[in-house]
Amino acid sequence: MIYIFVCYGFLLSAMMGLIASWVDRKLTARIQYRVGPPFFQPWFDLIKLSGKELLIPTTALRQVFLTAPVFGLASVILASTILWLNDLHASQSFVGDLIVVVYLLMIPSICIMIGGFASGNPLAGLGSSREMKLILSYELPFILAVLVPVIKSGYSLRLNDILAFQMQHGVMITSLSGFLAFLVCVLCIQAKLGLVPFDMPEAETEIVGGPLIEYSGICLAIFKLMKYMLLFVLPFFVIILFWGGWRLTGVHLWLGLLKYIIFILLVVVIRNTNPRVRVDQAMRFFWGTLTGLSSIAVLLAWIGK
Amino acid sequence: MSVRVQALLKSPWIFHLSTGSCNNCDIEILDCLTPRFDVERFGMLLAGSIRHADVLVVTGSASRKCIPRMKQIYEQMPKPCFVVAIGECALSRGMFIQSYNCPLPIDKIIPVDVYIPGCPPKPEAIIAGIMKLVKKTEEGLKNKQAV
Ligand code: SF4
Numbered sequence: 001m002i003y004i005f006v007c008y009g010f011l012l013s014a015m016m017g018l019i020a021s022w023v024d025r026k027l028t029a030r031i032q033y034r035v036g037p038p039f040f041q042p043w044f045d046l047i048k049l050s051g052k053e054l055l056i057p058t059t060a061l062r063q064v065f066l067t068a069p070v071f072g073l074a075s076v077i078l079a080s081t082i083l084w085l086n087d088l089h090a091s092q093s094f095v096g097d098l099i100v101v102v103y104l105l106m107i108p109s110i111c112i113m114i115g116g117f118a119s120g121n122p123l124a125g126l127g128s129s130r131e132m133k134l135i136l137s138y139e140l141p142f143i144l145a146v147l148v149p150v151i152k153s154g155y156s157l158r159l160n161d162i163l164a165f166q167m168q169h170g171v172m173i174t175s176l177s178g179f180l181a182f183l184v185c186v187l188c189i190q191a192k193l194g195l196v197p198f199d200m201p202e203a204e205t206e207i208v209g210g211p212l213i214e215y216s217g218i219c220l221a222i223f224k225l226m227k228y229m230l231l232f233v234l235p236f237f238v239i240i241l242f243w244g245g246w247r248l249t250g251v252h253l254w255l256g257l258l259k260y261i262i263f264i265l266l267v268v269v270i271r272n273t274n275p276r277v278r279v280d281q282a283m284r285f286f287w288g289t290l291t292g293l294s295s296i297a298v299l300l301a302w303i304g305k
Numbered sequence: 306m307s308v309r310v311q312a313l314l315k316s317p318w319i320f321h322l323s324t325g326s327c328n329n330c331d332i333e334i335l336d337c338l339t340p341r342f343d344v345e346r347f348g349m350l351l352a353g354s355i356r357h358a359d360v361l362v363v364t365g366s367a368s369r370k371c372i373p374r375m376k377q378i379y380e381q382m383p384k385p386c387f388v389v390a391i392g393e394c395a396l397s398r399g400m401f402i403q404s405y406n407c408p409l410p411i412d413k414i415i416p417v418d419v420y421i422p423g424c425p426p427k428p429e430a431i432i433a434g435i436m437k438l439v440k441k442t443e444e445g446l447k448n449k450q451a452v
Contacts, residue, residue, distance in 0.1 A: 025345070029343070029345060032340055033340040034340045034343040034345060034346075035343050035345075035346040036343075036345060036346060037345050037346060037348055038346070038348070040315075041315075041316060041348050044312050044315040044316040044348060045316045045348075047308065047309065047312035048309065048312040048313045048315070048316050048359070050309075051308070051309025051310075051312060051313070051385075052309075052313075052359070052383040052384070052385070053383035053384045053385075054383070055356060055381065055383055204353045205353075208353030208354050209353045209354045209357065212354075212357075213353070213354045213356065214354075214356055215356060215357075216356035216357065216383040217383055220356075220357060
């Protein structure tokens, strides 16, 4: 267990996340006719940040300010461990791990929010309140969309059963309800990752980094690492739910990699072709269009489409 | 020590501070981020908050109102860090040298590592200056290790 926790849950996911973030930056640069950063840029950024001085503002709540990033990173590592467990030790997975993962994947956003409020900076407070509104808006369609594979696999809350169902009856994404739910998930993940068009909590050009504004040194490095890891863990979760997972044997390894690359490309293209929306527009979008779409998907799944 | 400075040289994030410039220098700095010059290939990014920055880029002639704020900004920047002065104003106050409002050049207020002259300097000159800073620091590290 410890082995999976360290090697797969942390190291492998972090590596994948760092590479994905480089792909994201490089592709963004190429789309804008720039050269883009060298391959090891994310590693350099992390090493540099962890070597810098850590400043704590006098207005900050010290303990909360310092522990928020640690909790965020820990929950991401736990979530990715549970996801890898399905691949490596399927017998050790437990009923309800789907719910646990959904909860764990919500904690990073909450940690960013709490860290922002604890720093005592008005701009960070503004960013945190936007983050809170964003969490409230995307969680509803996301959970509705996650219900679709649950319903289709015969009301099972175990990721392993969902994977087994997809092995026998084909992947979820090929059915109509599965496809709709997948689309909703992609957009919710864009918001969960805090990327354009849903990056208003961090809006560099308006509120200079939002909740992260007062963070420096190692704490900022932990937050960055957490975000890089989310860039791997969230797509991985959706691939397990809708796209038959990622097995580490033979041809499935490369197929899994291909699925993940397609996913990252989708995220990068959405990020580069859309302007930032306002909070009220995002809420209307998530509570209106996407909740409607995911409700239709749930209904379709219920009648067996 | 040296690993963290080396990593810093590979990803210097820039914070841009204008202390009463005529805005020409600021526009030239922003030019460096455009597709034509693209400083991201050296790992440089424009940081929004001084807490994330490694290089403080100062332009302008340090007016009386700006001096305390400049000191405060410098103190808020997490160390180790560098300071780059850009433009004739920042170097020697340029044509404002006789002004009642500009008592001191910037390097008498905060330590400056690189001076980039010009009114305004070209983006090429700015990039060359910052790369000189990187080279100089790398060589300094090497000499230190040799000794
Ligand atoms: S150096 Fe020249 S261009 Fe730059 S701020 Fe001064 S007057 Fe303006």
